[in-house]
Amino acid sequence: xxxxxxxxxxxxxxxxxxxxxxxxxxxxxxxxxxxxxxxxxxxxxxxxxxxxxxxxxxxxxxxxxxxxxxxxxxxxxxxxxxxxxxxxxxxxxxxxxxxxxxxxxxxxxxxxxxxxxxxxxxxxxxxxxxxxxxxxxxxxxxxxxxxxxxxxxxxxxxxxxxxxxxxxxxxxxxxxxxxxxxxxxxxxxxxxxxxxxxxxxxxxxxxx
Numbered sequence: 001x002x003x004x005x006x007x008x009x010x011x012x013x014x015x016x017x018x019x020x021x022x023x024x025x026x027x028x029x030x031x032x033x034x035x036x037x038x039x040x041x042x043x044x045x046x047x048x049x050x051x052x053x054x055x056x057x058x059x060x061x062x063x064x065x066x067x068x069x070x071x072x073x074x075x076x077x078x079x080x081x082x083x084x085x086x087x088x089x090x091x092x093x094x095x096x097x098x099x100x101x102x103x104x105x106x107x108x109x110x111x112x113x114x115x116x117x118x119x120x121x122x123x124x125x126x127x128x129x130x131x132x133x134x135x136x137x138x139x140x141x142x143x144x145x146x147x148x149x150x151x152x153x154x155x156x157x158x159x160x161x162x163x164x165x166x167x168x169x170x171x172x173x174x175x176x177x178x179x180x181x182x183x184x185x186x187x188x189x190x191x192x193x194x195x196x197x198x199x200x201x202x203x204x205x206x207x208x
Contacts, residue, residue: 032154051149051193062184066176066186072173076095085104100122102124119134130158
């Protein structure tokens, strides 16, 4: 009985230590390379410079559409906080159908190649698992008419245990949301480029 009791006590202490250490807050200065990440890629049939121009015309809420996800409400609108969200330091508020909000701030931008933003002050449930998150678009020309888009989301987890919750969220929801967003943006951009490439009626008339 005594040995059994000791084993139970030691096991309980070990379990308590695991729980305490697992939920112990991680560093808020953790190197972004160690954040929890998910990356998707796609090819857009538009020249890189034209893609950069047209993608800025696609509204966030339009790309999001009315699709529904288990752990992510739909995006309804955005409102500028600083600037027009076109330069580093510019920021905006994103509003969700549940009344939740978050702030997006551009942290790095290089025309036609890089667009990176940081997400802070979320009222979504994600606030319990992450300090902040970052999204980065990298564009590279495949040839004169095609561009590869690489989109990476990185979550700065609050502790060791929260990594598992973030991984589950990525696999159950976020990766699908990113893919749908990228597909919708691609469709909008390719359609807009196709319209621009059509000969105008005036040009057609002159040709006749």
